Amino acid sequence: MIEQILLALPMAIVVIGAFALMLLSHIKTIKLRNMNLVSLIFLAISFALSYYRLGNNATPFLFVDVFGNSFILDDFATLFDLMFTAGAILTLLINHDYFKNRTYFNGEYFALILFSVFGMMTLAHAHELVTAFIALEIASLSVYTLVGYHKNKNSSSESMMKYMILGAMSGAFFILGTAMIYGAVGSTSLTDIATYTHSHDMKEMKLLIVGASFVMITILFKIGAVPFHSWVVDVYHGAPYPITMFMASTFKIAIFAIALRLYLVDFTSINGFWTQMLQAVTILTLLGGSWLAINQTLLKRMLAGSSIVHSGYLLIALSSIGLGSELAAPAIMFYLIAYFLSSVGAFGILSFIASKSKKQMSYDDFKGFAQKRPYMAIMMTIFMLSLAGFPSTIGFLGKFYIFTAAIESGQILLAGLGIMTAFISVYYYFKLIAVMYFYESDKSAKKFPINISTVLIVMMALMIIWGGIGTSLIPFVPGADGFIDIAKQAIGSLR
Amino acid sequence: MEHILTNIIFLPLFTAILLGVLKAPIKVLKVGATFSSFATFALLGVLIWHFDPQQGMQFTQRLPWINNAGVSYFIGVDYLSLVVLTLITILMPPLYVYMFHEDRKGYWYNMMLLQTGVTGAVLSLDLVLFYLFWETMLLPIFVMIGKYGNGLRQYNSMKIVLMTILGSMSMLFSILYIGFIYFDTNGVWSFALNDLSTIVFNAKTSIWLAAGFLLAFAIKIPLVGFHTWMAPAYGSAPTPAVVIMSAIMAKLGVYGIWRFGFGLFDATLSYYAPTIIVLALIGLLYYAVRAITEDNLRKMFAYSSGSHLSLIALGLFLTNVYAWSGSLYFIATHALSSAGMFIMIGLTYKRFKTVNISELGGVASVAPKFTFFFAFFALSIAGLPGTGGFVGELLIIVGAFKANFWVGVFTATTMLSAMIYIFWMLQRVLFGEANNSTQFSDLSLREVVMLAPIVLLLLATGIAPSLFTPIFEPQLTASLQEVLTSIGGLK
Numbered sequence: 001m002i003e004q005i006l007l008a009l010p011m012a013i014v015v016i017g018a019f020a021l022m023l024l025s026h027i028k029t030i031k032l033r034n035m036n037l038v039s040l041i042f043l044a045i046s047f048a049l050s051y052y053r054l055g056n057n058a059t060p061f062l063f064v065d066v067f068g069n070s071f072i073l074d075d076f077a078t079l080f081d082l083m084f085t086a087g088a089i090l091t092l093l094i095n096h097d098y099f100k101n102r103t104y105f106n107g108e109y110f111a112l113i114l115f116s117v118f119g120m121m122t123l124a125h126a127h128e129l130v131t132a133f134i135a136l137e138i139a140s141l142s143v144y145t146l147v148g149y150h151k152n153k154n155s156s157s158e159s160m161m162k163y164m165i166l167g168a169m170s171g172a173f174f175i176l177g178t179a180m181i182y183g184a185v186g187s188t189s190l191t192d193i194a195t196y197t198h199s200h201d202m203k204e205m206k207l208l209i210v211g212a213s214f215v216m217i218t219i220l221f222k223i224g225a226v227p228f229h230s231w232v233v234d235v236y237h238g239a240p241y242p243i244t245m246f247m248a249s250t251f252k253i254a255i256f257a258i259a260l261r262l263y264l265v266d267f268t269s270i271n272g273f274w275t276q277m278l279q280a281v282t283i284l285t286l287l288g289g290s291w292l293a294i295n296q297t298l299l300k301r302m303l304a305g306s307s308i309v310h311s312g313y314l315l316i317a318l319s320s321i322g323l324g325s326e327l328a329a330p331a332i333m334f335y336l337i338a339y340f341l342s343s344v345g346a347f348g349i350l351s352f353i354a355s356k357s358k359k360q361m362s363y364d365d366f367k368g369f370a371q372k373r374p375y376m377a378i379m380m381t382i383f384m385l386s387l388a389g390f391p392s393t394i395g396f397l398g399k400f401y402i403f404t405a406a407i408e409s410g411q412i413l414l415a416g417l418g419i420m421t422a423f424i425s426v427y428y429y430f431k432l433i434a435v436m437y438f439y440e441s442d443k444s445a446k447k448f449p450i451n452i453s454t455v456l457i458v459m460m461a462l463m464i465i466w467g468g469i470g471t472s473l474i475p476f477v478p479g480a481d482g483f484i485d486i487a488k489q490a491i492g493s494l495r
Numbered sequence: 496m497e498h499i500l501t502n503i504i505f506l507p508l509f510t511a512i513l514l515g516v517l518k519a520p521i522k523v524l525k526v527g528a529t530f531s532s533f534a535t536f537a538l539l540g541v542l543i544w545h546f547d548p549q550q551g552m553q554f555t556q557r558l559p560w561i562n563n564a565g566v567s568y569f570i571g572v573d574y575l576s577l578v579v580l581t582l583i584t585i586l587m588p589p590l591y592v593y594m595f596h597e598d599r600k601g602y603w604y605n606m607m608l609l610q611t612g613v614t615g616a617v618l619s620l621d622l623v624l625f626y627l628f629w630e631t632m633l634l635p636i637f638v639m640i641g642k643y644g645n646g647l648r649q650y651n652s653m654k655i656v657l658m659t660i661l662g663s664m665s666m667l668f669s670i671l672y673i674g675f676i677y678f679d680t681n682g683v684w685s686f687a688l689n690d691l692s693t694i695v696f697n698a699k700t701s702i703w704l705a706a707g708f709l710l711a712f713a714i715k716i717p718l719v720g721f722h723t724w725m726a727p728a729y730g731s732a733p734t735p736a737v738v739i740m741s742a743i744m745a746k747l748g749v750y751g752i753w754r755f756g757f758g759l760f761d762a763t764l765s766y767y768a769p770t771i772i773v774l775a776l777i778g779l780l781y782y783a784v785r786a787i788t789e790d791n792l793r794k795m796f797a798y799s800s801g802s803h804l805s806l807i808a809l810g811l812f813l814t815n816v817y818a819w820s821g822s823l824y825f826i827a828t829h830a831l832s833s834a835g836m837f838i839m840i841g842l843t844y845k846r847f848k849t850v851n852i853s854e855l856g857g858v859a860s861v862a863p864k865f866t867f868f869f870a871f872f873a874l875s876i877a878g879l880p881g882t883g884g885f886v887g888e889l890l891i892i893v894g895a896f897k898a899n900f901w902v903g904v905f906t907a908t909t910m911l912s913a914m915i916y917i918f919w920m921l922q923r924v925l926f927g928e929a930n931n932s933t934q935f936s937d938l939s940l941r942e943v944v945m946l947a948p949i950v951l952l953l954l955a956t957g958i959a960p961s962l963f964t965p966i967f968e969p970q971l972t973a974s975l976q977e978v979l980t981s982i983g984g985l986k
Contacts (some may be wrong), residue, residue, distance in 0.1 A: 390634075391627040400564065400623075400671070407675045416668055423657075423664045430637070430656060438641040438649045469627075484563045 007073050008062050010046045010053070010081055011121050017042025018114035025107025032099055032107070039110040040092055043117070047085040053078045054486075059493055061127070069189050072127040075493035079333070079486065080124035080257045083340050087250030088117045090460075094348040094453045095242040098355040102240075104150050113246065116142035120254035129178040129188040129215075132258050136174065136218075140167055143251055147239040159231075159238025166231050170221035173214045180211025193266045205270060212267055216274065219262075222255040223311040225281050226288035233292055236304035241351030244300060248307050249344040253336050256314065263321055264329055264494050271322040278319040279414060285312035286421040293428050297362045299350060302428055303343070306387065309421055310339050316411065316418050317402045325409035331401035333487035338398035338467065342386040345460040349380050352453050366432060368441025375448045375458075377436045382461040386468070388429040389422050394467030397480055496545065500554050500570045503538050503580070504615045507531045511607035521598055525591075528603045532587035532610070539584045546577060548966050551973070552620070557687070560624075565674070565684025569621040574967035578823060579617045579750055582830045583610065583743055585952070590735045592945040593838055602643060605635035606735060613743050617750065622670045622686040625755070626663065629711075632744065633659055636736055644731040651724075651731040658724040662711035669707030673759065676700075692758050701763040708756055709767060715748030716804045718771070719778035726785075729797035734841030737793065741800045741837060742830040749807050749826060761978045768812045775812070776905055778805030783912035787919070792840045792850040795920065796833065799876060799913065803829050809906065810891040814982070818894025819975050823967055825887025828875070828956050832884055835872035835949045842942065843869075843924075846935055852920060856927040862937040866925050868946050875953050877917040878910065883956030 005012070021039055024030055054075060062071035092113065099105035119139025126132035144167065148160025182188050184207040185196045197205065221228040236244050263271055289312055293305030314335060320328035350361060353376075359365050370377035386395035399422060406415035448454065470479030510531035514524050547553060555571035572580065587610055594602065612632025619625040633656060641652035673691055678684050680694065696704065714721045729737055756764055782802035789795040803825070810822035842865070844850050859866040875882035878889075888910060896903030938946075956963060 391623075391630045396627075397561070397564075403668070404564070404671050404675060407672055408678075412672070415671070419664045419668050423661055426660050427653075427657060430653065433637075434641055434649055434653055437638060438652070480561050481563060484561075488563070 004063055007053075007060065008071075010049045010078075010085075011118065011125065013042055013046045013049070014085070014114055014121060015118045017046075018111050018118055021107065021111040021114060025111060030107065032105060033096070035107050035110050036092055036096055039114055040089060042114065043085050043089045043092070047082060047089065050078050050081040050085065054082065055489070057493065062125070067131075068128070069191055070128040070131045071122075071125045073125060074490075076261070076490045077121075077124040077257070079490040080253070081121050083253055083337070084117050084120045084124070084250055087246065087253075087340065087344060088113055090344050090348060090456060091242055091246045091250070093456055095245070095351050095355060096452065098240075098242055098351060100355070101358070102150075104152065109146070109149065112142045112146050115139075116146070116246075116251070120251065120257070123254050124257035126258065127190045127261075129181065129190070129193075133171070133174050133178060136222075136258070137171060139251065139254060140171065140222075143243075143247060146243045146246070147235055149243060150240055153238075155234075155238040156240070157238075159235040163231050163235045166221070170218045170228070173221075174218040177211040177214030177216075177218070180207055180214065184208040184211065190261070190266050194268075197266060197269045202270060202273070209270055209273055212262075212270065213274070215262065219255055219259045220281060223252060223259075223314070224308045225311050225315060226284040226308065227281075229285070229288060229292075229308050232308055233296075233301050233304045236307070237298065237301050241300075241347070241354045244304075245344065245347035245351050248303065248347055249340050252307065252311070253340055256332065256336055259318070260329065260332060260491075261494065263318060264491070275319050275322045278315060278322065279411070282312055282315040282319060282414060283417060285309070285315060286417055290421050290424045294424065296428075297364075299361050299363065299366070299432065302363075302432075303346060303350075306425060306428065307343065309425060310335075310343075310387075312421065313399065313402050313418055316406050316414050319414070320405045320409035320411060323409035323411065325405045327401060327408055328405035329491040330484060330487040331398075331405045333490055334401050334484050335398040337483055337487065338386065338394040338464075341460055341464050341467065342383050342393075342395055345379065345383040345457060345464065346387065348453070348457050348460065349376060349383070352376075352457065363431060363435050366435045367439035368443070369436040371441040371445060372443050373446055373448070376454075379457050379461045380436065381433050382464055384429040384432055386464045388426050390426075392465065392468050394464045394480070394483070397468055397484075401484065496554070497556060499538060499542055500556060500572060500618050503535050503542070503584070504570070504611055504618060506535050506538070507607040507614075508611040511604050511611075515604060521600055521603075524600055524603050525595070528607055529588065529591045531607060532584075532591050535610070535614075536584050536588060539581060542572070543577070543581070546572070546966070548574065549969050551970055552689075555620070560621075563684075564623075564686075565678075566623045566686050567621050568624060569687050570615075570618045570624075571620050572618060574970040575750065575753055575823070576617045578827050578967060579743070579746060580614065582746070582827060583613055583617070585948070586738065586742055586830070586834050589834075589838070589945040589949060590738060592941060593841065594735055595941065599643065601638065602733075602735075605639050609635040609639075609736075609739055613739065613747065616747055620688045622673070622688065622691065622755070624686075626667060626670060629666075629747075629751075630660070630663055633663075636732075636740065636744070639736040640728060640732045643733045644736075645733075646731045647727065648731045651727040655724045655728040658714055658721075662714035662721075665707040666711035667707075669704045672700075672704055672707075688755070688758055694759075696760065696763070698763070701760050702766060705756065705760045705763045705767065708751070708759075709771075712748040712751040712756065713771075713774075715751070716745055716808055717748070717801060718774045718805065718808060719781050719801075720774065722778075722782075722801055725801055726789075726794045726797045729800075730791055730794045734837060734844070737837045737841075738834045741797070742834040745800060745804050746807075746826050746830055749804065749811060749822070752808070752811060757974075757978050761981045764812070765814075765982045768814070771812050772809055772902065775805040775809035776902070776909070778802065779809070779906065779909040780912065783909060783916065787912070787916040790852050792843065792852060792855075792920075792924075793837070795852070795916065796836055796840065796876075799916065800829075800833050802909075802913065803833075803876070806888070806891055806906070806910075809902075810894055813891075813894050813898040813902075814975065814978060815894050815897050816972060816975055817890050817897060819971055820964070820968070821887050821890025821892075821894055823971065824890060824956070824960070824963075825884065827963075828883030828887050828953060831949050831953050831956075832872055832875040832882070835868070835946060835953070836876055838946065839865075839869045839872055842938070852923050855924045857925075858935065859925040861935045864938040864943065865935075868938065868943075868950070870921055870925065871950060871953075873917050873921055875957075877913045881957045882953045883960075884953070885957055886960045 059074040116139045122135035144164040150156035224232040289308030296302040317328040317332045386393035389395045389399040403415045552571040558568040560568045615628035782798040786798035807822045810818035878884045895906040
């Protein structure tokens, strides 16, 4: 029993922290800074415990006598846990100044962040469809509320409504699909579904395929694949900066946790069925996302559009899995790590700057940025290069693995299209670099503030470079080789 | 000795990082950068001393880098890379001397990064490593044009970056595909050139794969049709960047075809040879005509550079020993003379604040030293006998005649066009009515010292080619023989 509790501790600590913060938020005398500190402590403990768990090859179920086979604890889920907690920690730390000038922030913000982290962790650990749905809804509902956090701002409320209505509808597809799968299999446990799909012929599984397709639609909606993308740009734009950062870097990754688990464990024998649909969606996503990203003047919207393109790359790898590529699954994990690092960094800088000013941050606002804040500009350049997949950054290796996997599975044209959109993305990422460096600023250089936010941003940038060129010479710091080893290990632990 | 190439590649980068971390003041930065360029020069001297012309790849170093994908840090030097490496290392010190009065720190950092980028690209024997350097050498150019350039600098730097990356993306696709083919046949991943060159492609695939590489290199050279970035970028770029672009980076396009094109798909390239020969011949003529009509000196020599690079590419695809020796020789001598020419144009700009021919004139009467160097470099570009350019051109023309009479005739006649624009330009810039709007000062001692080595080298390569040919001749003949055998095997 104690053993089981210990195993569940990373998740438990986050949810305990969430409840504690919810209660604390009613005491008005507690300052937001202290609330921030409390939530950070909870997240940090959870992160440390997960880090300690990583590399343990056992894959036990949690509390089998209570939950049955609903929760699994494997390296796959633990790696996602690490990313979620790290994402939340970075969001909170980098934005520790953000609410200084904003009156609409209060204690519940921290509770909601922790709740959504808990939801995502549960989602990564879920080994049963209804559990996965509940986890997804816990995470989503927290994020809906966070998106509309700026109550008095129309665009914030609007994007919240937009996201919630569309998100709730897509959630309904998930539960409908689950019902159909239950109808076919007689169970919602992923183990049972896997046994069923492996022992039946394609023709006998029509109901299950329809159900599974509905589940896939929810997943496609949540990652913002075209044609389910209409919410992405507006929601990213309307949400306050810390929330956009949290959504883009962390919440998006969470969806891939369940998608990969379903795709690799349960639907292996039927995922050939979706290949063509998935390819069509991928093409639309790559082109549509690029189109959206090119046309934006606000950086937040550009990054939103480009995040759709990144979903497109991940979808290439997803359909490669269906075509039998062995590289594709680790490639997705690696790409998620790479995307996580780069987007946390890019949004981190944006919200760090936004914490001091109330500007909308268009490309034009960044004119002369390199002169005003030379070090920040270098960091931003590194993040942009990594997002664009420029070699010597981790983003390049992410694309390298994805495209090799696509070629391996025979999707040569799709790999070509992916490389073309990577070329297009060079335009909108380099535009920011150009704007930062190529225009003079009338303001003189500001001193580089050394505080926790900037130190973290610098660390992210170093990790991106080290993940792109580093060797495994330094112990404990995963280099270019180490990250893919971790990814492979995580995929290997799936069952 | 084992690490000598690594040191040559990374010394400038580490100097830059060290100075950057220490926040070196501009004076220390200048000294440090110049020191790094002389240190690499010294290392090159050691390298050449130990270089054995009878052997192929030497000083190789192979370290595992990304084991999972079979990517290794694999570098080495042979006759071909030695020539380009020597050019880079020789040209850096004069450029730093040229930049002596430059007080913007970013300029110096970018130059050091650029040196690492181009050197790495020349020495890497692993395709992914090559791609890494190939792309990173673009960043300093991007910043130097966009930040320190003139005219429509932001637009032009974006243009060169996008067009070059379009090429490199197509090359990336080919690299990944070749890596996969190797994995498919051997069961292990590798991107090392000597592993990949063992692959036997089927004809259709290799035509597509070669196209990926050729697009990247054709844009870099640039062959006619892929050249729209060239004149604006040369026109906007500051002088040191122009020198590197014309003397080194354009040559890297040819080098890429030589090393990776012929190294990986020697037989397939003969499929593309007619197309590229025709493109090169058109380029010879087209760029020459554009150069005749151009008023801006930088752009004029951009076109002139394009014309001569077309000639080099032509020689490469003629695949006979004269043309190949000529191409390699011309790579070296054209790099020297165009570097000298663009430095002269930079000096002109410093004095007149303009490089438009119509606004210049009458230099000869007031500045004899300036006139001498200006005319010498211009004439060496045109292929004046006694300068290295003449030897290279002559060899290529002989090779062209050997390959096909009409190609030879066409090449020889178009070479005359260089004479037209060079002499007409010289007449308008150096003679004619004096431009009295600016007081013109002759070359200072520092400027003479910086240009003299280039002049001496050009004269040496022109008067005594036999001093230099033994370095590359044996291996060049050997690798040409290999290429010819595999083309013959195809037929």
